[in-house]
Amino acid sequence: xxxxxxxxxxxxxxxxxxxxxxxxxxxxxxxxxxxxxxxxxxxxxxxxxxxxxxxxxxxxxxxxxxxxxxxxxxxxxxxxxxxxxxxxxxxxxxxxxxxxxxxxxxxxxxxxxxxxxxxxxxxxxxxxxxxxxxxxxxxxxxxxxxxxxxxxxxxxxxxxxxxxxxxxxxxxxxxxxxxxxxxxxxxxxxxxxxxxxxxxxxxxxxxxxxxxxxxxxxxxxxxxxxxxxxxxxxxxxxxxxxxxxxxxxxxxxxxxxxxxxxxxxxxxxxxxxxxxxxxxxxxxxxxxxxxxxxxxxxxxxxxxxxxxxxxxxxxxxxxxxxxxxxxxxxxxxxxxxxxxxxxxxxxxxxxxxxxxxxxxxxxxxxxxxxxxxxxxxxxxxxxxxxxxxxxxxxxxxxxxxxxxxxxxxxxxx
Amino acid sequence: xxxxxxxxxxxxxxxxxxxxxxxxxxxxxxxxxxxxxxxxxxxxxxxxxxxxxxxxxxxxxxxxxxxxxxxxxxxxxxxxxxxxxxxxxxxxxxxxxxxxxxxxxxxxxxxxxxxxxxxxxxxxxxxxxxxxxxxxxxxxxxxxxxxxxxxxxxxxxxxxxxxxxxxxxxxxxxxxxxxxxxxxxxxxxxxxxxxxxxxxxxxxxxxxxxxxxxxxxxxxxxxxxxxxxxxxxxxxxxxxxxxxxxxxxxxxxxxxxxxxxxxxxxxxxxxxxxxxxxxxxxxxxxxxxxxxxxxxxxxxxxxxxxxxxxxxx
Amino acid sequence: xxxxxxxxxxxxxxxxxxxxxxxxxxxxxxxxxxxxxxxxxxxxxxxxxxxxxxxxxxxxxxxxxxxxxxxxxxxxxxxxxxxxxxxxxxxxxxxxxxxxxxxxxxxxxxxxxxxxxxxxxxxxxxxxxxxxxxxxxxxxxxxxxxxxxxxxxxxx
Numbered sequence: 001x002x003x004x005x006x007x008x009x010x011x012x013x014x015x016x017x018x019x020x021x022x023x024x025x026x027x028x029x030x031x032x033x034x035x036x037x038x039x040x041x042x043x044x045x046x047x048x049x050x051x052x053x054x055x056x057x058x059x060x061x062x063x064x065x066x067x068x069x070x071x072x073x074x075x076x077x078x079x080x081x082x083x084x085x086x087x088x089x090x091x092x093x094x095x096x097x098x099x100x101x102x103x104x105x106x107x108x109x110x111x112x113x114x115x116x117x118x119x120x121x122x123x124x125x126x127x128x129x130x131x132x133x134x135x136x137x138x139x140x141x142x143x144x145x146x147x148x149x150x151x152x153x154x155x156x157x158x159x160x161x162x163x164x165x166x167x168x169x170x171x172x173x174x175x176x177x178x179x180x181x182x183x184x185x186x187x188x189x190x191x192x193x194x195x196x197x198x199x200x201x202x203x204x205x206x207x208x209x210x211x212x213x214x215x216x217x218x219x220x221x222x223x224x225x226x227x228x229x230x231x232x233x234x235x236x237x238x239x240x241x242x243x244x245x246x247x248x249x250x251x252x253x254x255x256x257x258x259x260x261x262x263x264x265x266x267x268x269x270x271x272x273x274x275x276x277x278x279x280x281x282x283x284x285x286x287x288x289x290x291x292x293x294x295x296x297x298x299x300x301x302x303x304x305x306x307x308x309x310x311x312x313x314x315x316x317x318x319x320x321x322x323x324x325x326x327x328x329x330x331x332x333x334x335x336x337x338x339x340x341x342x343x344x345x346x347x348x349x350x351x352x353x354x355x356x357x358x359x360x361x362x363x364x365x366x367x368x369x370x371x372x373x374x375x376x377x378x379x380x381x382x383x384x385x386x387x388x389x390x391x392x393x394x395x396x397x398x399x400x401x402x403x404x405x406x407x408x409x410x411x412x413x
Numbered sequence: 414x415x416x417x418x419x420x421x422x423x424x425x426x427x428x429x430x431x432x433x434x435x436x437x438x439x440x441x442x443x444x445x446x447x448x449x450x451x452x453x454x455x456x457x458x459x460x461x462x463x464x465x466x467x468x469x470x471x472x473x474x475x476x477x478x479x480x481x482x483x484x485x486x487x488x489x490x491x492x493x494x495x496x497x498x499x500x501x502x503x504x505x506x507x508x509x510x511x512x513x514x515x516x517x518x519x520x521x522x523x524x525x526x527x528x529x530x531x532x533x534x535x536x537x538x539x540x541x542x543x544x545x546x547x548x549x550x551x552x553x554x555x556x557x558x559x560x561x562x563x564x565x566x567x568x569x570x571x572x573x574x575x576x577x578x579x580x581x582x583x584x585x586x587x588x589x590x591x592x593x594x595x596x597x598x599x600x601x602x603x604x605x606x607x608x609x610x611x612x613x614x615x616x617x618x619x620x621x622x623x624x625x626x627x628x629x630x631x632x633x634x635x636x637x638x639x640x641x642x643x644x645x646x647x648x649x650x651x652x653x654x655x656x657x658x659x660x661x662x663x664x665x666x667x668x669x670x671x672x673x674x675x676x677x678x679x680x681x682x683x684x685x686x687x688x689x690x691x692x693x694x695x696x697x698x699x700x701x702x703x704x705x706x707x708x709x710x711x712x713x714x715x716x717x718x719x720x721x722x723x724x725x726x
Numbered sequence: 727x728x729x730x731x732x733x734x735x736x737x738x739x740x741x742x743x744x745x746x747x748x749x750x751x752x753x754x755x756x757x758x759x760x761x762x763x764x765x766x767x768x769x770x771x772x773x774x775x776x777x778x779x780x781x782x783x784x785x786x787x788x789x790x791x792x793x794x795x796x797x798x799x800x801x802x803x804x805x806x807x808x809x810x811x812x813x814x815x816x817x818x819x820x821x822x823x824x825x826x827x828x829x830x831x832x833x834x835x836x837x838x839x840x841x842x843x844x845x846x847x848x849x850x851x852x853x854x855x856x857x858x859x860x861x862x863x864x865x866x867x868x869x870x871x872x873x874x875x876x877x878x879x880x881x882x
Contacts, residue, residue: 045854126692236802
């Protein structure tokens with residue numbers, strides 16, 4: 001990679017698929033002249049797991065577990081969206097209490113995701129203190145979610161036809177207490193975002209996407225709302241309990257990363273107000289209805305406002321207990337096309353924060369490792385099977401035998 | 414001869430610097446953590462990191478220039494260690510004081526940045542090359558204000574020897590106050606020299622992996638981190654000697670205590686500034702340094718020149 | 727504009743859509759279009775009726791034919807789902823990228839996973855499969871079964 005003779009040409013540097021600033025693998029190839037980015041291209045697909053194909057081989061309930069694990073942070077969004085689609089095809093209306101509970105968990109998830117994003121954004125611009133503070137606050141939300149659903153991420157509270165767990169009055173009080181703590185902290189962060197000079201310098205004017213481009217490239221979520229595109233599925237196409245709740249759609253006109261920060265902070269405050277309304281208005285009743293195993297033939301498109309934007313699920317049923325086709329369009333897929341536009345004519349230092357500002361969320365992959373020893377030019381390919389067997393052997397050496405462990409566990413029941 | 418060897422190898426040379434470097438790194442990381450509402454590492458963490466790195470396998474990239482790659486950490490340590498021999502740490506005079514040693518010290522303290530540049534450039538990895546170029550570009554921003562502040566203090570003391578400056582200020586304690594602007598500017602420039610937030614642009618982890626040090630590992634990385642610590646000790650000692658001339662003319666043990674306190678104070682200020690700000694972009698940093706720091710440093714020089722003419726000796 | 731208006735406008739403009747526009751529920755309209763008429767209906771929906779946002783393109787294997795559904799969106803309120811049937815032997819469709827630039831990734835997905843040829847798609851990387859995925863294997867087709875291989879893929 002010897003560039004000293006051609007310093008006037010563009011240097012191509014890869015960002016990804018593995019890079020300290022990217023939380024998930026995606027590959028950006030950027031051409032640099034000095035510190036300025038002259039061109040960028042994105043390559044996706046590192047996270048392809050074949051979930052859509054796998055859903056076709058599983059029943060709806062089994063598929064629900066799979067869909068939930070598309071993403072760790074927006075797991076409730078995906079499972080709710082899928083359940084809504086299947087319930088629509090079956091023509092079933094879930095009880096009101098279940099709708100409110102789904103909304104409650106959805107808003108808690110939104111708080112969780114936005115606080116995580118704030119920390120990540122701080123880390124990308126080198127502001128580790130913000131990372132530590134926001135992630136400390138995130139613990140409050142995660143403890144609440146663990147008390148309500150049993151898990152800190154991947155809540156597993158949905159079932160097709162409603163929710164699986166109910167909420168007690170003691171838990172309602174805990175939620176209100178937690179929300180009060182978070183609200184004070186969020187007010188501090190809003191103050192910080194408005195006044196801290198280095199933060200403003202790094203975030204303002206960076207990652208600009210004009211209003212026309214946002215509409216043309218179909219940006220969704222806070223990315224679009226920061227460009228003045230006032231779209232929010234909760235208001236436009238209400239689902240769950242949103243039609244009965246009162247909230248504002250936060251949108252600013254600054255079109256840059258700073259605007260996206262302000263939008264997310266504003267949404268946090270709206271979420272606190274929504275949670276208070278839910279806790280006070282939640283009706284009594286059942287939390288689920290039973291659906292037949294075989295869903296009649298039909299199709300449905302379901303939309304959900306995930307923390308990152310509009311999540312779209314298309315389900316087609318054919319009268320059997322397995323779906324004919326499940327299509328998932330995650331919000332980041334819609335936003336990633338605008339990243340190249342945003343990076344035009346910016347500096348290398350802005351790259352991590354611009355990518356982080358659309359809050360990218362891809363999910364995991366299945367790749368294998370090739371080790372090449374340059375001295376003797378040997379190439380060993382290691383397959384997953386080899387790694388798995390190696391793992392089992394290593395644990396045996398530590399005194400843990402999985403075969404007998406499973407037997408012991410089943411015997412103890 | 415034996416005395417010289419003692420000074421070079423034990424105090425205030427390499428032995429003292431190794432131990433004190435670990436302590437300073439611990440203080441910095443602990444304070445940084447406490448400011449962020451975390452617990453922070455235990456006192457032996459820097460030593461544990463050093464031992465772990467030494468015991469790891471060294472992998473040198475195929476395309477890198479192996480000699481330069483291996484020599485640069487050594488040069489970084491020796492330059493900073495040599496610099497401290499001319500900075501008064503215990504008492505008014507440094508070990509090998511001579512007239513003109515201010516220039517030598519400043520020059521020696523610039524060498525580590527050059528070694529980082531060369532090490533990064535000859536690593537031949539894209540990230541390290543970008544980091545290397547950034548550290549040189551940053552050098553042009555903070556060196557001038559730093560030099561000017563030290564120069565201003567030297568002008569007022571009317572001597573080109575660091576030890577001479579300390580003697581002057583310790584006898585005329587009132588003049589310490591005249592250099593207060595210089596102290597502030599020099600502290601900020603020290604942040605740039607040590608490549609700490611908000612000026613840790615050459616080593617921006619989220620943009621260019623680890624900058625110049627992306628390809629370093631094993632004992633070479635241990636030495637690089639050691640050179641950071643020694644540079645911090647040397648830089649802080651320089652600032653303490655020039656701008657905080659207190660606690661001299663006392664028994665040796667008390668003087669040493671004062672020296673420790675001064676270094677810890679400067680390290681505390683650095684940790685505090687580190688946790689307060691985000692990292693700035695390179696162009697913003699150069700703007701800031703040339704628009705605000707350099708004029709302030711010029712102001713300090715002018716102020717001291719006027720004082721020198723006006724005030725009696 | 728509500729669903730009834732949209733249905734009326736489409737049926738008035740394109741007489742062959744007389745019974746093809748179905749209002750499933752509030753906010754969801756499904757239209758089945760013939761392949762040769764698809765381009766003009768799509769262009770009309772996007773440009774004249776202002777369904778500016780293309781939310782997703784779903785490709786599926788119906789068994790007897792392929793079906794491609796374009797989910798169009800008008801200010802987030804009403805989803806217009808245009809579906810087109812393609813024959814199995816030689817599935818081809820024209821790219822809609824000139825009208826909707828955000829269709830790029832979705833159309834690549836159609837090519838990769840179902841083997842539908844999209845005419846006019848700009849050259850570029852595959853999505854979402856890897857570069858060394860064998861040719862002619864289209865995972866989302868109903869007759870494709872996953873094969874477990876012990877060899878691993880050679881080029882990482």
